[in-house]
Amino acid sequence: MLTQPTDRPISTTVVEVRSYELDSFGHANHAVYLNWLEYARFEALARAGFPYGRITDRGWGIYVVRIEVDYVREARLGGRLLVRTWAEGYRRTSMLLAQQIVFFSDPALEVARARVTAVWVGADRRPMRVPPEIRRALGGEAGPP
Amino acid sequence: MLTQPTDRPISTTVVEVRSYELDSFGHANHAVYLNWLEYARFEALARAGFPYGRITDRGWGIYVVRIEVDYVREARLGGRLLVRTWAEGYRRTSMLLAQQIVFFSDPALEVARARVTAVWVGADRRPMRVPPEIRRALGGEAGPP
Amino acid sequence: MLTQPTDRPISTTVVEVRSYELDSFGHANHAVYLNWLEYARFEALARAGFPYGRITDRGWGIYVVRIEVDYVREARLGGRLLVRTWAEGYRRTSMLLAQQIVFFSDPALEVARARVTAVWVGADRRPMRVPPEIRRALGGEAGPP
């Protein structure tokens, strides 16, 4: 179970498992979790002052370069899930985000946990510095809690 | 760059980047790689004597419990990719597979590499032993090369 | 613009356009609308007394056999959409549902409209009668308004 830090904001997003996200084993396919995690990351960025439109209008991109996901419990149809997102650290052009999915109705039960490294890419398609506003808003300079 | 082992079979699968797999950054979305990797794993299992139908007919499942992916290069529309899949090791009820995506036309260029842990689940929805035929066919008992 | 009937229930579902649903043209890909429509149909069925689990537990299925969609306006990231679903008629083993997507903040603007024919399939994989409870709950025996 991931430990949430107490010294930086934690963005929370609710998703519901939908019928078309199930695979033939009757649970959400593991690739679908990456969709939920991406959705939650863009919500976290929007709350930090960088809504998606502000990013794409400038021709910027945010490219995932590494992802680790541990799938702990099955997510079944109709289940409501809570996705928590926070910053775990930065390099010059990339940020490391931690994410945790729990059951909405029982947030002590972890469904999945993830660590995602994403690079900020400028309009010239080259890595750019992580905007200082992002670092200030998300916190987490000190690294993992 | 992942090193391919020489003491066990390497299953190869070709995929082409399709228009609907692109995101608004114009490249294949990172979640789509998990679809390709899954497709390639089921091809590897089929070649090892376990086509998907043989698995689901028995009520079995193969659940991914952990995935790590490093995204090294962008995959753009129309690109043909080669996915290589091999076994890296086993525990009683799970297998660890290594996967590598390279450009079909330039297989020395790595597009992504992944390690995927998957649990075999029986008709009773409990973990079951990895079938010995799978271990024999995929090899890799000794662990990473 | 579809006219909503006044003699039968209209089920409403809210969806938000998510980043991974965009294609390289920067708007929701047309196939994604089918996901939203499916999600809204299962909500409508659940409200009519047939949650998905009650359907699949019996080994039943609901198979789409025909879909018509008119795409009227683009759905862009972050947009909140309202999906309306109602019954338009029945045959012995199938139902015809009408669906309309509008902007949540401006429900007079139609984003898309659809007509979906779906067959009820029994545990023996053969078409079965539409459950009378569904007809009673959804109404619409009389056909289009």
Next chain:
Amino acid sequence: MLTQPTDRPISTTVVEVRSYELDSFGHANHAVYLNWLEYARFEALARAGFPYGRITDRGWGIYVVRIEVDYVREARLGGRLLVRTWAEGYRRTSMLLAQQIVFFSDPALEVARARVTAVWVGADRRPMRVPPEIRRALGGEAGPP
């Protein structure tokens, strides 16, 4: 069963039903057919001299404004499908394409048929004339066979 015209080219594309395209009913979800159809349309356009890159490099778009699909047979895992695409007619800024999916191993059996209307959109995001080269290459000015 759609009748194929004999006076214009028919573009054919092969797809294989993949594990992640199945839904909990064990067959390809109906929304997935739209992905296959889109893939086949872009192949048809590429063969007509308009590869996707040539379209997007100019800032153009091709937006689906209407789709009709009849689902005739289930597509199950591992099934190889043949998608046929041809032009059925044009208006000034849009084209109407007919598409048919059949089993690769038994092309007399129809899996689905579709009619898709798509508008060409210029760099200014306004409808533009369908390029004359497209009309010449795809044919079908005369309408349905």
